[in-house]
Amino acid sequence: MAAPFKRICCQATRHTTHRSPCQPYRTFSTTTPSNQADHLTTTPSPSNPFLTTLPPSATNDNNPSSSSSPDPAYEDDDISTLGLSELHAHRELRDLLRTAAWEMPLLTSLHKPFVPPSQLKTPSPLRWRYTTYMGEAHPAASKVVLTFDPHEIPGLTGAQREKLLKLVGTRYDFSKRRVKMSCEIFETQAQNKRYLGDVVGKLIKEAKDTDADGFEDVPLDTRHVRVRPKLGFPAAWKLTEERMAGLESARRVALLEEGRRVEEDRVVSGEAAIEEARRTRLLREPEQPVMVEARQTVARGKKEMKQRAGRR
Known part of the structure; x- marks a missing residue:
């Protein structure tokens, strides 16, 4: 009801402001159906002598360009901003689909076979x-x-x-x-x-150009390029068949020497030496008395204090 009431107020203000002193009032347009509105506006009421009939152009509904009000009111029939954005996205999608359907197939006429640069006559x-x-x-x-x-x-x-x-x-x-x-x-x-x-x-x-200066007396400047040396793998470190045979023979000699030392009991066991040293130290040092009371933990809290008092 807010929009029709606002439109009625705007029309009332416009007619009241621009009417002449001798011009009578006219009826306002309401939300009454068109057949009733036309009957009310075109037929003057005998009880109200100030009502006059509207001109034919204002009652012609088939002509949308003719309107009785120069300032059309908002009819609450427009879509929102979100709806407009969705409409624009839909139109853009349809335009892309039309391009893909009607224009992109025409690009096949411009197709050229690919030739690698190495097969070109003049690359x-x-x-x-x-x-x-x-x-x-x-x-x-x-x-x-x-x-x-x-x-x-x-x-x-x-x-x-x-x-x-x-x-x-x-x-x-x-x-x-x-x-x-x-x-x-x-x-x-x-x-x-x-x-x-x-x-x-x-x-x-x-x-x-042969007539221009050839710059024979100007050396080529290469100071802007920093060449980093590429370090290669030393040839002496490469494993050849001769080096592999030498390493295998050296491993065999080391294994034979280790076995000979084990047979002659010349190999010292680390664990046996540590255990022997520990046993010797324990025999030499007298055992010291252990302070049992000192090792007791200090009672913490009321519960432990009660337990300790109960033991006593």
Whole structure:
């Protein structure tokens, strides 16, 4: 009842504020059925001379655009925020299903068979690495890393390859023979990949330029690479057949020597020696009297005090 009453009050205020002095009052719209409301509003009552009939446009229910009130009231017919979120999720799911049903099958026309790089006629020396976070937004998702071996680039002489390494600078790791470059200054991976490709093309073009400086007097700087020595297993520690035979013969000699010492009673038993020393010490030291009273525990609590008094 709160919503209809509020709507009636709003309409009453609007009609009271904007009516002219000579304009009579009109009936308010209520929750009365449409046939009764139309009969009441269109037929003036003889007992009330101030009631007038409404215009035809206001009583036309088939035309939703025409309304007697310029300010439509809230009808309590909207869904909640939770319902709207569920509706949006349902619409998104239906959109994905439509895409999977009608658009994804069209990708089969772009299918190409996979050919391993080793079977290509002219394999590319450039190796690209991308980073993905499975649909999640991340600042590093657009990063592209490029690695290549300068010795695999075709059409370069020794002097040109040396110049290319000097132009690359600290991006070259001579221990792995690999040049590593990365880019993440653009928003998409395609832009970063295109930028790295252009940079490599400019480096190769500059290395092949015979009119430019060849940097023959500049040594190749390798101070940025720390080579850690790889420790190998010593050859003298490897178990060969000769070493295994020598170890077996040494074990046999040790066993024979141990058996000979046991037969000659030259093996000292540790347990027998400890027991003999203990027996000798007990015989030498006289037995001291034991103070029995001192060993009794001190009574604690009322119960133990009563027990001790009862014994006395």
